[in-house]
Amino acid sequence: xxxxxxxxxxxxxxxxxxxxxxxxxxxxxxxxxxxxxxxxxxxxxxxxxxxxxxxxxxxxxxxxxxxxxxxxxxxxxxxxxxxxxxxxxxxxxxxxxxxxxxxxxxxxxxxxxxxxxxxxxxxxxxxxxxxxxxxxxxxxxxxxxxxxxxxx
Amino acid sequence: xxxxxxxxxxxxxxxxxxxxxxxxxxxxxxxxxxxxxxxxxxxxxxxxxxxxxxxxxxxxxxxxxxxxxxxxxxxxxxxxxxxxxxxxxxxxxxxxxxxxxxxxxxxxxxxxxxxxxxxxxxxxxxxxxxxxxxxxxxxxxxxxxxxxxxxx
DNA sequence: TTAAATGCAAAGAATTTGCATAACA
DNA sequence: TGTTATGCAAATTCTTTGCATTTAA
Numbered sequence: 326x327x328x329x330x331x332x333x334x335x336x337x338x339x340x341x342x343x344x345x346x347x348x349x350x351x352x353x354x355x356x357x358x359x360x361x362x363x364x365x366x367x368x369x370x371x372x373x374x375x376x377x378x379x380x381x382x383x384x385x386x387x388x389x390x391x392x393x394x395x396x397x398x399x400x401x402x403x404x405x406x407x408x409x410x411x412x413x414x415x416x417x418x419x420x421x422x423x424x425x426x427x428x429x430x431x432x433x434x435x436x437x438x439x440x441x442x443x444x445x446x447x448x449x450x451x452x453x454x455x456x457x458x459x460x461x462x463x464x465x466x467x468x469x470x471x472x473x474x475x476x477x
Numbered sequence: 478x479x480x481x482x483x484x485x486x487x488x489x490x491x492x493x494x495x496x497x498x499x500x501x502x503x504x505x506x507x508x509x510x511x512x513x514x515x516x517x518x519x520x521x522x523x524x525x526x527x528x529x530x531x532x533x534x535x536x537x538x539x540x541x542x543x544x545x546x547x548x549x550x551x552x553x554x555x556x557x558x559x560x561x562x563x564x565x566x567x568x569x570x571x572x573x574x575x576x577x578x579x580x581x582x583x584x585x586x587x588x589x590x591x592x593x594x595x596x597x598x599x600x601x602x603x604x605x606x607x608x609x610x611x612x613x614x615x616x617x618x619x620x621x622x623x624x625x626x627x628x629x
Numbered sequence: 630t631t632a633a634a635t636g637c638a639a640a641g642a643a644t645t646t647g648c649a650t651a652a653c654a
Numbered sequence: 655t656g657t658t659a660t661g662c663a664a665a666t667t668c669t670t671t672g673c674a675t676t677t678a679a
Binding site: 351356357358376377378393394397398401417418419 | 667668669670671677678679
């Protein structure tokens, strides 16, 4: 529940590396902790879709004491800074990924298969929504559900 | 979690009235109970977006003993029969409405305001998703988030 | 040294489930 | 009379919060 109008990241430094992000965190009055470093490594190392639990498991390989609630708090913070975003791909837990690699999602209601949807596909909808309702769509946050090729 | 490929409703009777739906339920081996009748009345009487809790409150005006878990079970059943659908409009509880009045939703991430989105707007996206990924979108189930005119 | 971050346990919201009892057909 | 449906309590899943303690700056 955190969507910066103008992401802090944009004018605060280099969000493309773990240490760069930590520097941004520090500049914003946050502290560089090992849980934050490990979490960022997990996010940068495999640029996919990860639940908080996945990320906790990854972090805990290095530091077993880091608690899931700490992961959630750090994820919130990183999202507030605009470094990461979360998406809802279905009824399960939210998934987190680097803001830089944001994209839409098609998720099959039948088998759960997820396909990354190029922003280009949402252009028309974006234009219509804007023109007719003044509504600016964010096609990334909630997945577009439906049926994949195999299931329909 | 219930999406009939070919809704039972289609070939089973008249789903446009409370008693018609109850008849469909009976034909499918279900029983006509007062909780089902009251729930259907609540759904038919105000054709909006209702959470399970809303509906329970409405039903309980007539029959205070009807439990929320019964509402959930009946909603599942009605959805399985294709009479109603549920939609996720944000992070809160799911909302239920008659399948006949299904539509897409634009929900503002800032203020929560919801706008009903004509299916027409999703035509282009539907066509592209089909052509490029073989994916058949269901624009009704998850809302399209974004910013409303006032908030953007 | 002091504000921020953490661990832990507990609470919270939304939904589901197990089981004994009630009630439709 | 034989399922099917219900009430109730308890469990589940995902996430948040309060609070005492630790730690980075």
